[in-house]
Amino acid sequence: MMKRLQSHRKGALGALMDLYEEESSFFIHTINTKVDDQLWSKIIDEKTEDPDCRSIQSICTHMVDAANYYVDLVKKAESVEFTAIPSVTLPTRADFEPAFLNCLSDQINYFEGRWEMSDEAISKIPIKTGWGNVLDPESLLEHAVVHVMRHHRQILRWLKEIDSK
Numbered sequence: 001m002m003k004r005l006q007s008h009r010k011g012a013l014g015a016l017m018d019l020y021e022e023e024s025s026f027f028i029h030t031i032n033t034k035v036d037d038q039l040w041s042k043i044i045d046e047k048t049e050d051p052d053c054r055s056i057q058s059i060c061t062h063m064v065d066a067a068n069y070y071v072d073l074v075k076k077a078e079s080v081e082f083t084a085i086p087s088v089t090l091p092t093r094a095d096f097e098p099a100f101l102n103c104l105s106d107q108i109n110y111f112e113g114r115w116e117m118s119d120e121a122i123s124k125i126p127i128k129t130g131w132g133n134v135l136d137p138e139s140l141l142e143h144a145v146v147h148v149m150r151h152h153r154q155i156l157r158w159l160k161e162i163d164s165k
Contacts, residue, residue, distance in 0.1 A: 039162070
């Protein structure tokens with residue numbers, strides 16, 4: 001089991017980014033140690049209607065795209081000039097970690113100096129998501145943490161099923 005990282009940022013946004021990095025580290029560790037190159041692109045869930053959840057590759061691509069999307073949403077909510085990052089392609093398992101870490105780095109850079117925003121300041125930044133919710137930066141980062149956890153559990157369940165066959 002990986003060691004839990006120690007929190008080093010202050011404030012609500014800082015704590016959530018610490019958790020996001022930690023859960024991402026667990027996710028990356030699973031991909032790097034439990035997924036081989038042959039399993040990377042194998043269609044595991046043939047019945048799902050969600051194209052982002054058919055294979056480990058599609059989930060990881062979705063994870064990178066979502067991480068890029070989160071920071072774009074906050075920038076847009078704050079009326080900051082931004083250029084939406086196009087969807088990534090991750091042909092190999094080795095492409096995932098640097099792409100995902102780059103997204104996290106972009107988020108950290110964007111939030112630097114904002115970690116200790118007051119609850120009032122946070123609530124004044126309405127973020128309209130593509131899935132219909134209106135969030136603030138705190139609830140968006142909470143969503144990001146749980147998003148990583150959900151897909152990590154999904155992949156761990158798949159790996160367990162594959163091992164039992």
